[in-house]
């Protein structure tokens with residue numbers, strides 16, 4: 469199947485490489501000339517484990533190529549995946565301008581029947597909106613518009629794409645559904661469940677899933693607050709809850725609040741969608757407030773541990789919103805850094821992959837070579853992202869570098885008793901210091 473994937477970011481690039489690996493002929497398109505030039509030279513613009521090998525294999529085998537020439541890619545393709553960004557507007561609604569731009573370009577260059585598939589996370593009604601734009605093309609060609617939301621997680625995107633829990637397809641005609649099964653043939657034969665529904669339900673499945681996961685994270689974060697007040701241990705509470713098969717153990721790790729390019733914007737968007745339909749989605753509105761407050765609590769947690777913040781140096785270990793990615797979008801470290809800076813702290817920071825992105829976002833942060841470099845003369849070490857390399861730090865070396873042995877572990881990586889016996893003042897989330 470000849471496929472065009474429009475938008476070659478985290479989702480577009482993984483989708484393009486994955487669909488090529490399934491045996492399709494894929495052209496990945498982007499308006500970012502430098503991104504496409506880099507990809508043509510075999511350079512992967514993002515950090516995602518396994519992606520470089522998958523891209524290079526499929527390029528070499530002749531099933532994957534890159535271009536900025538959208539009209540040619542549209543004309544050559546039978547199926548067109550839209551994977552451009554849908555960032556939040558200031559009011560929380562999803563900004564659809566990139567999706568609309570792409571739909572207009574498709575309309576202009578249709579040269580035969582096309583299947584247009586939204587991979588981007590888009591509000592309910594977007595499929596119909598694209599249909600409207602394509603119907604105005606006026607060149608006599610028809611297009612079926614489908615929804616096929618993506619559920620991959622950055623950091624394990626290849627595995628998630630190649631072995632998803634389910635493939636969701638929103639479509640209204642049989643022919644398009646069969647075409648999607650052909651595109652995803654290897655998953656079909658692996659007996660991965662295909663959920664086939666109408667376009668609106670498919671669009672909502674994505675928001676409902678992310679809204680639910682964000683709720684689960686916020687729930688355990690509030691349980692952590694309660695644990696701190698009653699002298700409980702959130703880790704034990706999470707295990708006790710998670711062993712209930714109706715609850716399950718995933719997404720019950722207390723921490724500094726959810727971040728990244730999806731949960732914050734998708735919870736804002738689902739609240740906005742509900743409002744537009746005259747409904748107050750109370751749980752999601754509460755999740756948004758809780759997540760905001762949890763992030764503020766983290767600043768307070770570091771400040772309380774330090775006593776006086778002004779003039780102190782904080783070493784931040786981790787910047788990305790989670791390990792195994794370089795993505796800084798909506799990372800909880802952003803309000804943490806700005807909050808501590810506004811109280812007069814100096815920040816030294818290190819992240820294994822996200823430093824290049826972080827450097828464009830912060831002023832007056834000293835970016836360091838590694839965790840030990842960051843620790844030099846620090847009054848507090850803050851573990852902000854649970855990269856594996858922060859799980860086995862040389863504690864005596866750290867102790868010799870810092871100004872005072874104080875660790876604030878926002879990811880509960882270490883055992884409080886052990887840290888105490890190593891001579892650190894140690895604070896974590898939802899556990900007794």
Ligand code: NAD
Pocket residue numbers: 474475476477478479480497498499500503538551552553554566569570587588589590618619620621622729730
């Ligand atoms: P991204 O910002 O990494 O990539 C978007 C790409 O689209 C950019 O490279 C941009 O240059 C390109 N683009 C914009 N306008 C274009 C146009 N007119 N023609 C061609 N290319 C254009 O975004 P992302 O993280 O890949 O997310 C894309 C969509 O997928 C969003 O809707 C997001 O919510 C959804 N999603 C993301 C993830 C994730 O983990 N990142 C997971 C599931 C779903």
